[in-house]
Amino acid sequence: MDHELPLGERILDGRGPEFAELLELVGEAVTVRDRQDRFVYANRTALRNFGFASIEELRAHPDGSLLDRFVVYDEAGKQMGRSTFPTPRAAAGETQVSPTLIHVVDRRTGESRWEQVRVTPLPDRDGRVTATVTVAANVTAVKSAEVHTRVLSETGRILSSSLDYEQTLRNVAWAAVPALADWCLVELADEPGDRRDHVVVAHRNPRLRDLAGQLGELEPDEPGEHSASSRVIDTGESALLVEVDESDLIRIARGRGQLRVLREVGIRSAIVVPMRIRDRTIGAISFYTSDSLRRLTQPDLELAEQLGRRAAVAVENSRLHTTLAEVADTLAQSLMPNPLPELPGWEIAALYQPAVVEERVEVGGDFYEVFDAGPAPLVLIGDVTGHGVAAATLTGLMRHGARFSGRLEPEPGRVLRHLDAELRERPSGSMCSALCATIHERRLVLASAGHPPALHLAANGDVTEAPVPGPLLGAFVDSEWPVETLAVAPGELVLLYTDGVTETASESGERYGIGRLRRFLSAHAGTGPQPLLDALDTALDLFRGGEPTDDIAALALAPREG
Amino acid sequence: MQRSFTVQLQPHADAAVIVVSGELDIASAPELEQVLDQIQPEQTKLVIVDLRELEFMDSTGLSIIVRAHQRLSEHDCELTLVQGPPQVQRLLDLTGVAERLRLGAEPGELLNGR
Numbered sequence: 293m294d295h296e297l298p299l300g301e302r303i304l305d306g307r308g309p310e311f312a313e314l315l316e317l318v319g320e321a322v323t324v325r326d327r328q329d330r331f332v333y334a335n336r337t338a339l340r341n342f343g344f345a346s347i348e349e350l351r352a353h354p355d356g357s358l359l360d361r362f363v364v365y366d367e368a369g370k371q372m373g374r375s376t377f378p379t380p381r382a383a384a385g386e387t388q389v390s391p392t393l394i395h396v397v398d399r400r401t402g403e404s405r406w407e408q409v410r411v412t413p414l415p416d417r418d419g420r421v422t423a424t425v426t427v428a429a430n431v432t433a434v435k436s437a438e439v440h441t442r443v444l445s446e447t448g449r450i451l452s453s454s455l456d457y458e459q460t461l462r463n464v465a466w467a468a469v470p471a472l473a474d475w476c477l478v479e480l481a482d483e484p485g486d487r488r489d490h491v492v493v494a495h496r497n498p499r500l501r502d503l504a505g506q507l508g509e510l511e512p513d514e515p516g517e518h519s520a521s522s523r524v525i526d527t528g529e530s531a532l533l534v535e536v537d538e539s540d541l542i543r544i545a546r547g548r549g550q551l552r553v554l555r556e557v558g559i560r561s562a563i564v565v566p567m568r569i570r571d572r573t574i575g576a577i578s579f580y581t582s583d584s585l586r587r588l589t590q591p592d593l594e595l596a597e598q599l600g601r602r603a604a605v606a607v608e609n610s611r612l613h614t615t616l617a618e619v620a621d622t623l624a625q626s627l628m629p630n631p632l633p634e635l636p637g638w639e640i641a642a643l644y645q646p647a648v649v650e651e652r653v654e655v656g657g658d659f660y661e662v663f664d665a666g667p668a669p670l671v672l673i674g675d676v677t678g679h680g681v682a683a684a685t686l687t688g689l690m691r692h693g694a695r696f697s698g699r700l701e702p703e704p705g706r707v708l709r710h711l712d713a714e715l716r717e718r719p720s721g722s723m724c725s726a727l728c729a730t731i732h733e734r735r736l737v738l739a740s741a742g743h744p745p746a747l748h749l750a751a752n753g754d755v756t757e758a759p760v761p762g763p764l765l766g767a768f769v770d771s772e773w774p775v776e777t778l779a780v781a782p783g784e785l786v787l788l789y790t791d792g793v794t795e796t797a798s799e800s801g802e803r804y805g806i807g808r809l810r811r812f813l814s815a816h817a818g819t820g821p822q823p824l825l826d827a828l829d830t831a832l833d834l835f836r837g838g839e840p841t842d843d844i845a846a847l848a849l850a851p852r853e854g
Numbered sequence: 855m856q857r858s859f860t861v862q863l864q865p866h867a868d869a870a871v872i873v874v875s876g877e878l879d880i881a882s883a884p885e886l887e888q889v890l891d892q893i894q895p896e897q898t899k900l901v902i903v904d905l906r907e908l909e910f911m912d913s914t915g916l917s918i919i920v921r922a923h924q925r926l927s928e929h930d931c932e933l934t935l936v937q938g939p940p941q942v943q944r945l946l947d948l949t950g951v952a953e954r955l956r957l958g959a960e961p962g963e964l965l966n967g968r
Contacts, residue, residue, distance in 0.1 A: 675913055677917035722917070723920060741950075742951075743948070761948050761949070763954065767917075767954075795910075806944075
């Protein structure tokens, strides 16, 4: 071999190439193994990757598979055993071993690399495999970039998939496991540096996940003791611990209890990043590797920081959304009618159906209230004009206003007058129709403010209306609401309703109307309050042929026999 | 279920005449409200809302009319109504509006009433 000239010039001079020499120079790891999978040849790159100085040293190594030095994962992150490696499969006679992507982690250093492995079997004259040639190309740069891109794009999808606070926190924790880390801890602080109020753990191993989950419950030995994550929350600066040793573990943990758990769950390498929104840090995410033995590096830190920023926005959005949803639910509950009280000597039933708009139940303007005002129980049913939250809040005013004024002056005309005065003081210009009645032994005393009159159903099916209505609440100054007395005998019934009943529209646009309602009542003479309202509900459903688009409220009252 | 509603403002020498037709309900009430808001009580002393072409009116539609009445009457401007079909009339009776506002069978009647 002529060693005086560099290889390139020798080849160009027509005196080469010396292929063995060429193989020493290429970046791919090239190995040749015999049928028993023993190394015959390894080029310089292969020896360096395996961590040996010479082919002799490699051949002398007792574990031919080198699994004592490396952990190998397939593309999906599943640990591979020797029999699933491409080279032994080719040596065993498998002819079609396709190029395989593997993730190799050095047990000692935690360094990891992605390799694309191709195996070529060398058969003898009879076609039996006598040796294999394995070429492993280092594709770490390409693969890492791909993993990072995938994690980020999946993160975007996962984080925007839920507006539920708890679910979003879990999504944040799982966004990076197992692609970036073996386990992950999300901690939130209400105030910077404050005790974490929320800890969520994701771990690829369920047993260790439960164990790591205890971290949030373990109190520090000293109050105010700081962990790695609380320092990150305080400073807003991320931290990378490439190789975590015992002193690092002590710094990561808050107290002995946490230290014990962290030792058991295991940490090889750690990244803690802040969850920041502008200049505010709302929490920290800790990414740990343990059983994969992988070491986290600077590019991982950059990815983790990006995750932290995205997670912060998602968590904050869901926190706001959940808070608002809770407020809305609580308010909606308070605007729903109260359960009906027991009224001595009377049977009473209610029908209440808020409008459904775009498949959502709307809190509407219809309301009713039944309560014992002292001398006589008082009933109020009404309809605030308009829909939505503004109308709904006024229904609260009407219901509670009636309770207060009814206790002071249990007389329907006076109650309506107080409600009118109250409504008039509101700047919204809202109006309200209402029918108010006090309940006495076998008679009602009624007053109406622009509200459809009560319908009295006699035992023989005759239907009459009462009372003559006064003006709408909130509409005119100097209004009066005179009362009327309506006698109701056993076997008879009184229906109070809102215009949602008569304005129920069919698919062709026809309204249910007062005529149909009267005929419905006549046909149900002698029916008790609850069965009558059930039947009315069904009749309106059939007429409408869909969800109610306007609120419906109705009350039915009947004196008990005897 | 497509419901139609139209509103037209017809300025006359002595009055602003607003002609509504179709269904005046929670969905269409804002259209009428917009037209009523345009009326300047300093320029017109009489507003006539013609309800004859209405097919239906709900309480929200009615409250828009009553609210305009409240605003205009403070400036000495009268809001009057041309009576509509039975359902509309029932609502006017029921809510006390028929008693408080001047009603007529046709616009001329309301003009002459002044």
